[in-house]
Amino acid sequence: MRISTSQFFQQSVDAMLARQRELSQTELQVASGKRMLHPSDDPSSAVRVLDLKESQQRLGQYQRNADAAYAKLDQEETALLSIENLLQRVRELAVRGVNDTLSDEDRSAVAAEVREHMENFVQLANSVDSNGEYLFAGYQSLTKPLTHDGAGGFTYNGDTGQRMVKIGDSREVAMNDPGSSVFMGIAAAAGGTTNIGEVLYNLASNLEAGNGDSNAIADIDTAFSSLFNTRAKIGARMTAIDDQKNANESFDLAVAEVRSSLEDLDYAEAISRFNQQLTALQASQQSFLKIQDMSLFNFLR
Amino acid sequence: MAGIINIGVSALNAFKRQMETTGHNIANVNTEGYSRQVVQLDARSPQISAQGYIGSGVEVASIRRSYDSYLATRVRDYTSSYEEFAVFEQRARQIDNVLADSAAGIDDTLQQFFASVNDVADDPTSIPARSVMLNRASQLGDRFNALDGWLEDIRHQLNGDLEREVGEINALAQSLASVNTRIGALNGTPGGIPGDILDERDKLIDDLSKFTNVSTLEQGDGSMNVFVGTGQALVVGGNYNTLAVTNNTQAADHKELVIRQSGGLTVNVTQQMTGGSLGGLLRFRDEVLDESQNALGRVAIGIASFFNAEHATGMDLDGQIGGDFFSAASPQILADPGNSGSIVVGFDDPADLTTHEYELVYTGGSWSMTDLDSGASVALSGTGTALDPLVADGMSIVVNAASNGDTYRLRPTRAGASSLGLLVTNERDIAAAEAVRTQDHSGNAGTGHIGAGAQTSSSGTSLPATPITLTFDGSLNQFTVSTGGTLAYDPASDTGSTLTVNIAGLGDFSFTMTGTPADGDQFQLSSNAGGVGDNRNARRLADLQSAKMMIGGTATFANTYGALIADVGTKTNQAAGNVSVQSHLLSQAEAAKSEVSGVNLDEEAADLVRFQQAYQAAAQVISVANTLFDSLLSAVRR
Numbered sequence: 001m002r003i004s005t006s007q008f009f010q011q012s013v014d015a016m017l018a019r020q021r022e023l024s025q026t027e028l029q030v031a032s033g034k035r036m037l038h039p040s041d042d043p044s045s046a047v048r049v050l051d052l053k054e055s056q057q058r059l060g061q062y063q064r065n066a067d068a069a070y071a072k073l074d075q076e077e078t079a080l081l082s083i084e085n086l087l088q089r090v091r092e093l094a095v096r097g098v099n100d101t102l103s104d105e106d107r108s109a110v111a112a113e114v115r116e117h118m119e120n121f122v123q124l125a126n127s128v129d130s131n132g133e134y135l136f137a138g139y140q141s142l143t144k145p146l147t148h149d150g151a152g153g154f155t156y157n158g159d160t161g162q163r164m165v166k167i168g169d170s171r172e173v174a175m176n177d178p179g180s181s182v183f184m185g186i187a188a189a190a191g192g193t194t195n196i197g198e199v200l201y202n203l204a205s206n207l208e209a210g211n212g213d214s215n216a217i218a219d220i221d222t223a224f225s226s227l228f229n230t231r232a233k234i235g236a237r238m239t240a241i242d243d244q245k246n247a248n249e250s251f252d253l254a255v256a257e258v259r260s261s262l263e264d265l266d267y268a269e270a271i272s273r274f275n276q277q278l279t280a281l282q283a284s285q286q287s288f289l290k291i292q293d294m295s296l297f298n299f300l301r
Numbered sequence: 302m303a304g305i306i307n308i309g310v311s312a313l314n315a316f317k318r319q320m321e322t323t324g325h326n327i328a329n330v331n332t333e334g335y336s337r338q339v340v341q342l343d344a345r346s347p348q349i350s351a352q353g354y355i356g357s358g359v360e361v362a363s364i365r366r367s368y369d370s371y372l373a374t375r376v377r378d379y380t381s382s383y384e385e386f387a388v389f390e391q392r393a394r395q396i397d398n399v400l401a402d403s404a405a406g407i408d409d410t411l412q413q414f415f416a417s418v419n420d421v422a423d424d425p426t427s428i429p430a431r432s433v434m435l436n437r438a439s440q441l442g443d444r445f446n447a448l449d450g451w452l453e454d455i456r457h458q459l460n461g462d463l464e465r466e467v468g469e470i471n472a473l474a475q476s477l478a479s480v481n482t483r484i485g486a487l488n489g490t491p492g493g494i495p496g497d498i499l500d501e502r503d504k505l506i507d508d509l510s511k512f513t514n515v516s517t518l519e520q521g522d523g524s525m526n527v528f529v530g531t532g533q534a535l536v537v538g539g540n541y542n543t544l545a546v547t548n549n550t551q552a553a554d555h556k557e558l559v560i561r562q563s564g565g566l567t568v569n570v571t572q573q574m575t576g577g578s579l580g581g582l583l584r585f586r587d588e589v590l591d592e593s594q595n596a597l598g599r600v601a602i603g604i605a606s607f608f609n610a611e612h613a614t615g616m617d618l619d620g621q622i623g624g625d626f627f628s629a630a631s632p633q634i635l636a637d638p639g640n641s642g643s644i645v646v647g648f649d650d651p652a653d654l655t656t657h658e659y660e661l662v663y664t665g666g667s668w669s670m671t672d673l674d675s676g677a678s679v680a681l682s683g684t685g686t687a688l689d690p691l692v693a694d695g696m697s698i699v700v701n702a703a704s705n706g707d708t709y710r711l712r713p714t715r716a717g718a719s720s721l722g723l724l725v726t727n728e729r730d731i732a733a734a735e736a737v738r739t740q741d742h743s744g745n746a747g748t749g750h751i752g753a754g755a756q757t758s759s760s761g762t763s764l765p766a767t768p769i770t771l772t773f774d775g776s777l778n779q780f781t782v783s784t785g786g787t788l789a790y791d792p793a794s795d796t797g798s799t800l801t802v803n804i805a806g807l808g809d810f811s812f813t814m815t816g817t818p819a820d821g822d823q824f825q826l827s828s829n830a831g832g833v834g835d836n837r838n839a840r841r842l843a844d845l846q847s848a849k850m851m852i853g854g855t856a857t858f859a860n861t862y863g864a865l866i867a868d869v870g871t872k873t874n875q876a877a878g879n880v881s882v883q884s885h886l887l888s889q890a891e892a893a894k895s896e897v898s899g900v901n902l903d904e905e906a907a908d909l910v911r912f913q914q915a916y917q918a919a920a921q922v923i924s925v926a927n928t929l930f931d932s933l934l935s936a937v938r939r
Contacts, residue, residue: 001896002895002896002897002899002901002904003892003895003896003899003901004337004895004896004898004899004900004901005330005899005900005901005902005903006330006331006895006899006900007891007892007895007899011888011892014888038394038397038398038401038870038873039397039400039401039866039867039869039870039873040393040394040397040869040870040871040873040874040877041870041874042870042874043866043867043870043871043874044867046401046866046867046870047863047864047866047867047870050401050408050859050862050863050866051859051860051863053408053412054408054412054846054857054859057412057416058846058847060416061415061416061419064416064419064420064423065419065422065423068423068424069423131424131426131427132426133426133834137834138832138834139734139738139829139831139832139833139834139835140831140832140833140834141426141833141834142426142831142833142834143831159738159740159832161832161834161835163425163834163835163836164836164837164840165422165423165836165840166419166422166840166843166844176834295902295903295906296902296903296906296907297902297906300906300909300910
């Protein structure tokens, strides 16, 4: 077989260029740490990586949602705990109030303290979070939820809305409780329904009129259990958020592993490939040098 | 004596010619397209004598080039295939590199946008969160615009390349025609046609094969007729046709190729120009560029349509129904200049959109549609009126006027990515809340309860603040709606079901109803104005990220974009594979050709030595003749 001289040069150069291309591809892989430099290197894996990236982003979003819900629930729980403590004190006062040995002056002093607690209660029921949103107003979060007309009329101005957030693919939690279910609609010992504000107001009024109020004690106990129920629900939600966060984290870890197996480089393999390709390039350069030196013309002198 | 000298001289001439040719070969060792030349020697005709025939030396029969037209044709065929795939791969790789790049592609921006929607859902009253959402939305639009602009640049560049390549092909055709004329003139002359001119001709054809498929037909006079693409005559003898780039009749940005024949006839050969870099460019445009731009537009239109539809069922911070959030262009209608009617095309269901282009034709009183990418005919439903538009592949077409022969080219999604923009400018206008608020009337006696309501279609006007009441009629098991109409509800069987009521001028509202209302019990629907802490619509907007709404309800927005990446990636990958196969085949074919036609310097060196020795021997013959002659003269002198 004849080999033309220019063809021989061209082939040698082509071979060296091919070695260099391979080497540069490996070098880029090593430098970036990525197995796939472009989607065309492995189209199906590239698209899977996109999906996995989105999963990770979504899991990250769930964690942020969970943190936001947790913070809000924490504030709500604190407010409810304060109200419980307040009611605890008021219950003691109510018990003292029914004691027949109490003088009228003492009763009015007790009544004054109850009134103080009532004002406090209204403030707590109108608690705002760090964003200035009312905690217990339902969706009407910029409307003051509880107003008192000064004569024992307590109005709930919010609605029954519960803001839900997604903390997992199929898991949502409520991040608030509307005041309507926490403070209002309490079954009254005297029949019908009442609300915490009204109970406190009536207690104070009765004490001022020199009367004990045994219904108040029963109503406060009912209010207690309503508050306690709500707090139990909040506690359960906070536990659920913790659980879900852990679940999300381990899911994220699993996704990250799959993603890494698809797009990350096996360094051991890549480095040995790099060395192999380097040797091949050097060999083709050296053999080219040796052969191109050989020419019959060198011997014709 | 004279015989010996003549023989010697003939040998000297012949060997000198051989050495000259060897020198010519050496001189052209680096000349592209050069075929090694060989001097063919013949023994001269012998002279008769009484003893028989006596040889009379040597003569140069011919100087021939070593050339195998079969091998040359193979090189051209592989050159065309190689160039086609190489150009295709190189162009496709440009797009491939950018689509998945986090700084230029869509997926990261899309994720960031939905993250910001989620943040609004977490805290719907927060103006900073809303402001971030608007920024992200506008970034998303910018990214789509930029990516589309970049594809448009590639198209612009490609159209310029088509012009340039056509110019080069025309220049080659002109040169070939003139070489053909020279060859025709030399044909039959005593020296024949020189190998160097044939090499020049074949080199021109080799060059042509880089641009397009080439086939040839050698004529009796040695000239070569050249055909390009699938057999379009480019050069016939000394005449040539010119290729030109023209605009598609309907779409000016879609360039087509025509051949102008010498008779003035113009033939469209776009489909026929296969192979070579020209074929690669055309195939890249049809298979990757158009497809990518349409696919990108489809994602943009999907985002805009579904997001707007959901946004319109919510309520903003000021108690207004959500307006359009994103803008996106309607399908492109490219009308034929000969049309006399007109149509309007909008979107029917974005889930049914494809990445293809269509041709819509009115003939014989009916419309027919063809998918220009697959060539398949597409079924049209509807009659084309405003109430019953023609519907196909996600488009709805309303015909204003039609006349026989009207032709339209439709590009449903082409302008989607370039037109995606943000329409909401005020943070308060993001409709994060549900538009409707439901309530049991406080005086109800039964156990009936109205659940959370939702607006399922909207006219853009919110419900009034004064509630619309649904009053239960226990005898008929139905609600009487205060704005008119009734709504059936049988407590025995319908409890827990979702009821939908249409309120004239406002839209459809749905809610769940449970329990058994007493006769006369009332339930209220009112505007959710003031429900600023409500995040229900924001959550639905955020959920669009993982909703499979695209491609017939099988893919999310990100999946739809992923399909584009996979498509371009696969095509690039395939082309790269073909390039390496074709380059291997091409270098084999070139080796085979150069085995016959190439110059090997060692071989030429050996030849040079051989011819030099022969020349020296022939000179020796003359020297011997001279000595003989001298001997004879000195004998005679005595």
